[in-house]
Amino acid sequence: MKIIILGSGQVGETLAKNLVGENNDITVVDIDVSRLRQLQDKFDLRVVQGQGSYPRVLREAGAEDADMLVAVTNSDETNMIACQIAYLLFKTPNRIARIRSPEYVREVDKLFQPTGIVIDHLISPEQLVIDYIYKLIEYPGALQVVNFAEGKVSIVAVKAQYGGALVGNDLASLRERAPHIDTRIAAIFRQNQPIRPQGSTVIEAGDEVFFIVASQHIRTVMSELQRPEKPYTRIMIVGGGNVGSGLALKLENDYKVKLIESNLSRSEELAEILHKTTVYYGDASDQELLAEEHIDQVDVFITLTNNDEVNIMSAMLAKHMGAKKAMVLIQRNAYVDLVQNNTIDIVVSPQQATISALLGHVRKADIVSVSSLRRGIAEAIEAIAHGDKSTSKVIGRTVEKIELPPGTTIGAIVRGDEVIIANSHFIIEQGDHVIMFITDKKFIPAVEKLFQPSPFFL
Template sequence: MKIIIVGCGKIGVTLAEQLNSEHHDITLIDSDGAALQAVTDRIDVMGVTGNGAVYQVQMEAGIKEADLLIATTNSDELNMLCCLIAKKAGNCHTIARIRNPEYSAEINYIREELNLSLAINPELAAAREIARLLRFPSAIKIEPFAKGRIELLKFLIPEKSVLNNMKIMDVVSRMHSNVLICAVERGSDVMIPDGNFEMRSGDKISFLAPHAESADFFRKAGIVNNTVKTAMFVGGGKITYYLSKALADTKIKIRIIEKNEERCRELSELLPGAMIIHGDGSDQKLLLEEGIRQTEAFASLTGFDEENIMLSLYAASQSNAKLITKVNKIAFENVINSLNLGSVIYPKLVTADIILQYVRGMQNSMGSNVETLYKIVADQAEALEFRVMEDSPVVGVPLEKLPLIDHLLVACINRKGRIIMPRGKDTIEPGDTVIIVTTHTGLNDLGDIIK
């Protein structure tokens, strides 16, 4: 597909890299010629210097032939204007990044009136992910599938867990849990395990399970999963605001430490249920006074990656709190993953995943389409949910007889709301949605799973 991306900031560049790796024809528009040059030197994309909201600049970028325009500049209004002009000039699909909390209440109206295909708010998407983690603190990552009926959870096997040295095939018989272990991270390796694979303490395990089953599995594996009752957030930005709003219906007592006095006043009006503390979140004395040793969850959500990482490491040294660390830059990911930072949230990756999911669904016309897409590990493994059409080549054939490509697992079948953890005799039928876990990135159609 021909895709135009306006704005080569963090999200624009991340999208350009990922969409380019999936062989789309990408054109980047940005008014900063030097920044644009740096990106086009590094990845094989076209660059057009200029204001993306100007008709002539969009024409130069090829809006007439474009299938999709994605506006990711720092200005919500400019993004909306870019999409409006693209719709008139090229009649293509449009996606706008809209971050201002004032617009979030009216997002459906804005989307309809501007005829946007998708309006995305990175901070709101990241806050929703954090809220899910605080409701299920033993997990490092939680992704919902099948409209929330089933979840993909990632957790770390602790030292004395019953899972240590257990083979995958023994999990169901020995633990009587209806879960399917679908990916294992060991050091820098990512594997789709077979039944003979032996798990070890220190492995990061991703498994699929219905919501009720996952809590049961954690209990049987000896992993404590008490719901969080107290949480401390450092940094009072947009993510903290959206997160506190998302947790308003829970009984979690929230403390927010924010350096800017004016922002503290704003937050105290916007979030009457939270305790707002004016102070420097990197001040150890303040953190101890405010109860960092007693808090059950700690999220470092400032605008500086280095500060967030140091704060989480300090929190880990002082307490057993559920840790959440916001990181904006994806560089040094291997180093970050080796540190004890709990759940690491990359807002731009959350955003890129949602947009990639939309693009995959858009380009798919063959027999099925991608309903949901999550990266289990940045560029190494994906979990995809496909809708099955009548003429798909996988329909009606028992799974044990399907010549599936290597490093791929049919992890779950959702048949009209009934969740099936598939075995060899099970078949895929029209109307099902099917979850596939694989280390092959870029699958676009359910037919792609066959050799």
């Protein structure tokens, strides 16, 4: 596939890295020559220096015969105009744009349509992060919650802990402990190394366990792997930007929410917008302020400013002063591994959330959704099976007969409204939504090929 990426920032670079490794023809466009040179040194791709919305630059990038344009520059306006020009001048068949401002997102139904700004898929990082954090609050103790098939089935990551009934026991005992709930352990990471889950595999404290289950049974399975946590009630948010204010707005009807904002005028504005959230003007690293607001009674302390260092340090202080959980937004990938699993309980990466949404649109075959897991090391994919037994490598075959690439697990199948946790004897049918977990991303092209029907396959 020939893909043009506008923007060589962290999202553009991460996307290029993912797609170059899957035998795509990638061209990256940016005005920053030094960034483009760095990308060329790292990856096998073309670069074009220039403003991504200019027709001349798009033509030089190969828009006339490109399969897809992905606009992820820091400017919403550039992204929108580039997609419109690609459609009008070059008939580029697929156009994706990252749109960050809520002012545009709020009018999405009116702006982005065939008679308006012609964008096929709009990615809003702020909303993706809000939804991501909301799920973690909804399921206390989860490290990641990813929904598939319109929310019918989920993949959940948890850290196994002493107090969980399954810890110290083999996986086969899960069936005995929860006979009425169908679930599957998709992957286990022990000391950052993947372990193939088998019935005889013993769960150890500290294991990062990914399980697949019908969404209504998430809490039951979690309780087998760690001591059940009480539902969160008190939440403190640091940062009143688009993400912080949007999250507070989504939470304030069901939780007791406090928000700290360091800009006076913004804090006053938020006090008008948020009706049930208590807004404070102040510094989140002010120990006196945290003590006065009873930080030791806060269930989750969430830092969402655009400064990684502020987020990390204020979260560490809050934990030191008694906050039960600390959740931190971090932009720089280099910081993620440094702080995860230490004082900080959960790190949220807007880049990974955005990449997951983008990959769902650029994968080959009929890939409905993609979720980047373990900070990009692994992926979960929802693919639709098409064809018949003569044209497909999966339809009409049992799960055990499908030649899955190494490190790939079929965890669940959604057929209509029915969620079926896969077993070795289950037969895939036309139209099934197949949810897979892939521990090694280099095999993703092989998974895509598996779900591409061919008239020549016998």
